[in-house]
Amino acid sequence: MKKTEGYSRREFVRRGSLAGLSAVLTTGSPKLTLIKNSGIQKPAILGGQPAWEPAKWPKWPVWVPETDEKQLLEVIRSGVWSRASVVTQFEKEWANAVGAKRCLSVVNGTNALVVALNQLNVKAGNEVIVPPYTFISTVSSILSNGAMPVFVDVDPATFQMDPSKIEAKITPRTKAIMVVHILGLPSDMNAIMAIAKKHKLLVVEDACQAHLAEYNGQKVGTIGDAGCFSFQNSKNLPIGEGGAIVSNDDPFMDRCFSYSNLGTPYGTVVGAVGVGSIIQNTKVRFTEYQAAMGIAQLKRLDSQTTTRSNNAEYLKSQIKDIPGIAPYKLYDQVTRAAFHLFAFRYQKEAFKNLPRAGFLKALRAEGIPCSSGYTTLNTQPFLKDTFESVNYKKMYPKEMLDINTYNEHNKCPLNDKLCNEEAVWFTQNMLLGTKQDMTSIASAIQKVYKNAGEIKKLE
Numbered sequence: 001m002k003k004t005e006g007y008s009r010r011e012f013v014r015r016g017s018l019a020g021l022s023a024v025l026t027t028g029s030p031k032l033t034l035i036k037n038s039g040i041q042k043p044a045i046l047g048g049q050p051a052w053e054p055a056k057w058p059k060w061p062v063w064v065p066e067t068d069e070k071q072l073l074e075v076i077r078s079g080v081w082s083r084a085s086v087v088t089q090f091e092k093e094w095a096n097a098v099g100a101k102r103c104l105s106v107v108n109g110t111n112a113l114v115v116a117l118n119q120l121n122v123k124a125g126n127e128v129i130v131p132p133y134t135f136i137s138t139v140s141s142i143l144s145n146g147a148m149p150v151f152v153d154v155d156p157a158t159f160q161m162d163p164s165k166i167e168a169k170i171t172p173r174t175k176a177i178m179v180v181h182i183l184g185l186p187s188d189m190n191a192i193m194a195i196a197k198k199h200k201l202l203v204v205e206d207a208c209q210a211h212l213a214e215y216n217g218q219k220v221g222t223i224g225d226a227g228c229f230s231f232q233n234s235k236n237l238p239i240g241e242g243g244a245i246v247s248n249d250d251p252f253m254d255r256c257f258s259y260s261n262l263g264t265p266y267g268t269v270v271g272a273v274g275v276g277s278i279i280q281n282t283k284v285r286f287t288e289y290q291a292a293m294g295i296a297q298l299k300r301l302d303s304q305t306t307t308r309s310n311n312a313e314y315l316k317s318q319i320k321d322i323p324g325i326a327p328y329k330l331y332d333q334v335t336r337a338a339f340h341l342f343a344f345r346y347q348k349e350a351f352k353n354l355p356r357a358g359f360l361k362a363l364r365a366e367g368i369p370c371s372s373g374y375t376t377l378n379t380q381p382f383l384k385d386t387f388e389s390v391n392y393k394k395m396y397p398k399e400m401l402d403i404n405t406y407n408e409h410n411k412c413p414l415n416d417k418l419c420n421e422e423a424v425w426f427t428q429n430m431l432l433g434t435k436q437d438m439t440s441i442a443s444a445i446q447k448v449y450k451n452a453g454e455i456k457k458l459e
């Protein structure tokens with residue numbers, strides 16, 4: 001692309017036209033000028049200029065050879081690649097970062113959940129309360145331990161499990177509540193912990209999207225009995241693959257360590273000399289090179305979290321008054337959110353009935369990457385498949401495995417609407433952009449809003 005004074009031509013044209021417009025509209029802040037500008041501009045999907053260039057969004061993951069590679073190269077050249085001192089260092093640093101007494105790293109977030117539930121003795125015959133608005137692993141980790149997921153509908157305003165609907169789902173079989181701090185936004189922990197205490201239930205926090213998020217000044221993942229994190233490549237702390245369990249309960253963490261390491265004695269899990277594996281086990285250990293990458297990534301996590309949070313707040317302020325756009329709401333006790341995703345609800349009635357798919361297409365044409373997020377987890381075929389397995393048939397009475405009855409008891413109509421009609425997501429890397437980037441998103445949405453009727457005619 002031809003460069004004009006260091007800017008690409010398109011950017012030059014954009015900046016030039018903005019400057020011109022601000023000169024005309026002398027009142028109002030530059031951000032308002034931009035939004036006014038967007039209203040009179042033709043949407044890109046109708047042949048106008050895009051609000052932004054997709055290629056300009058911050059790349060993910062971030063990797064800086066100069067600062068990130070020293071320890072990694074030492075590990076590679078040492079030949080010590082299986083679990084050793086660098087993994088221990090990473091675990092100490094992650095425990096410190098979230099304020100937990102202990103941390104155990106494992107291969108990924110999915111297995112962090114599997115191991116934690118296993119060592120909390122969640123097993124065949126138990127029910128685990130879980131929200132439907134989450135990643136598959138939350139639910140599959142319950143099933144891989146032979147337990148039964150029980151879905152509690154979401155509060156669409158916060159996208160989190162609605163605590164007021166939990167108690168109706170508690171039965172004598174209920175053993176645990178799996179809280180998911182979805183989108184990196186903390187769930188309503190005061191309400192959930194009170195219910196857990198009252199009914200003597202365990203609380204496992206799926207914090208796989210919520211690195212450094214806080215509720216009442218306490219990091220999520222450390223409020224319940226165990227917290228699980230993911231370091232998969234898309235997550236806010238990316239290592240390709242990786243996961244961790246955190247807890248303040250020493251015997252529990254010792255058992256998790258032993259279980260994840262072939263059942264060999266560890267800490268309070270004591271074996272006799274000459275005896276090998278002493279508890280039922282698997283092997284899901286982290287490696288030294290993953291740990292070295294994690295230590296490098298952890299150095300920038302705090303400042304990135306602040307940037308995401310500031311940008312999310314600013315973007316929210318810029319779009320919250322557009323009719324039909326309802327951004328995420330945080331509970332009053334949230335002192336920091338991780339914003340793995342920026343989400344809002346799209347209400348097509350305010351957009352001349354332009355369906356969400358048409359809205360997303362128009363937004364993408366403006367250079368704004370976006371998605372509709374999760375599909376409804378509680379209706380997917382894996383549940384029926386699991387219930388038809390030999391193991392489940394041996395573990396549960398027939399009535400409990402009838403998929404029609406199960407579906408009837410696990411309806412989540414508000415989540416259905418969120419997944420099928422309303423949710424819109426921007427990914428966390430977009431929130432590492434500039435304030436100007438956020439204004440562009442707002443301006444693109446504004447443009448689609450003003451021209452929704454014309455855009456709908458393309459359908």
Ligand SMILES: *Cc1c(COP(=O)(O)O)cnc(C)c1O
Pocket residue numbers: 108109110111134135137138180182206208209229230231232241242243
């Ligand atoms: C990513 C994720 C997981 C699983 O983590 P992996 O490291 O990908 O196995 C579990 N729960 C939620 C909410 C997630 O976002």
